[in-house]
Amino acid sequence: MKAKVEVFLKPGVLDVQGKAIEGALHGLGFADVSDVRVGKTIEFDLKGADPAAAEAEVKAMCDRLLANTVIEGYRVEVA
Amino acid sequence: MTKAAVIVFPGSNCDRDCKTAIERSTGAKVDMVWHQETALPEGLDLVVLPGGFSYGDYLRCGAMAAQSPVMREVAAAAERGTAVVGICNGFQILCEAGMLPGALLRNAALKYVCRAVGLDVVNGQTRFTAGYAGQREVTMTVGNGEGNFFADETTLDRLEGEGQVVFRYRDNPNGSARDIAGVINIKGNVLGLMPHPDRAFEPELGSADGATLFQSALASA
Numbered sequence: 001m002k003a004k005v006e007v008f009l010k011p012g013v014l015d016v017q018g019k020a021i022e023g024a025l026h027g028l029g030f031a032d033v034s035d036v037r038v039g040k041t042i043e044f045d046l047k048g049a050d051p052a053a054a055e056a057e058v059k060a061m062c063d064r065l066l067a068n069t070v071i072e073g074y075r076v077e078v079a
Numbered sequence: 080m081t082k083a084a085v086i087v088f089p090g091s092n093c094d095r096d097c098k099t100a101i102e103r104s105t106g107a108k109v110d111m112v113w114h115q116e117t118a119l120p121e122g123l124d125l126v127v128l129p130g131g132f133s134y135g136d137y138l139r140c141g142a143m144a145a146q147s148p149v150m151r152e153v154a155a156a157a158e159r160g161t162a163v164v165g166i167c168n169g170f171q172i173l174c175e176a177g178m179l180p181g182a183l184l185r186n187a188a189l190k191y192v193c194r195a196v197g198l199d200v201v202n203g204q205t206r207f208t209a210g211y212a213g214q215r216e217v218t219m220t221v222g223n224g225e226g227n228f229f230a231d232e233t234t235l236d237r238l239e240g241e242g243q244v245v246f247r248y249r250d251n252p253n254g255s256a257r258d259i260a261g262v263i264n265i266k267g268n269v270l271g272l273m274p275h276p277d278r279a280f281e282p283e284l285g286s287a288d289g290a291t292l293f294q295s296a297l298a299s300a
Contacts, residue, residue, distance in 0.1 A: 071184060
């Protein structure tokens with residue numbers, strides 16, 4: 001199975017990278033842009049056939065390593 | 080003779096500074112301990128997690144180092160009451176390991192900040208700050224790109240209420256919540272701070288205030 005994890009800063013946590021990118025986009029004339037948030041995507045292969053079990057395992061990975069839940073949220077897709 | 084250990088991760092770059100700072104300011108014997116070790120030296124009074132860019136800051140600053148084999152031993156030593164100090168990247172590692180509350184975000188102004196900073200000793204009653212003996216302001220140097228301390232409001236209130244905020248910036252260099260520069264765990268034996276006492280242990284370095292921190296930590300051993 002393929003697992004895809006998206007990690008992003010929680011709402012309310014200042015995303016300074018997002019702010020810088022927003023400023024640069026405005027500088028290029030894309031004036032309608034607002035609220036830019038930068039996250040990251042982590043993809044990997046996972047052995048096993050049970051999607052529910054795999055999703056639970058990937059969430060455990062997120063809680064223990066892939067995301068810092070003090071500041072970050074995550075979304076998991078297993079297919 | 081008191082004994083300290085400095086943990087060396089791949090990418091640590093203040094490990095030797097820490098060793099020198101502790102030796103010169105306290106006379107303690109300092110062992111360097113590689114991150115893959117599964118045991119710490121016997122009879123340690125102090126463990127220091129140094130500054131640097133452990134694992135190249137991959138994933139998040141300190142995230143990979145927090146999973147190193149040696150960190151299980153550091154957590155166990157802290158549980159037994161051994162003093163642990165995390166400086167800069169070491170602070171990030173302690174937060175990632177769940178040994179201290181909060182997290183360190185990218186600096187609010189997006190810039191790496193490297194300069195001397197004035198700090199208020201907010202709690203002079205800890206085993207790391209007792210030596211300041213009423214000295215309210217100290218000077219150390221910061222050098223960080225991700226030193227912006229963050230915790231939710233409830234946690235910040237709790238930290239302040241319990242005296243866990245140990246150092247505060249007089250002129251916040253990185254956007255840290257409530258100007259927090261250093262925090263201690265509830266048990267009082269694990270301290271994390273972004274400023275470097277290891278870069279301020281002799282007057283020739285501009286300040287010797289960092290020496291007092293190491294002296295206090297080992298005097299209470």
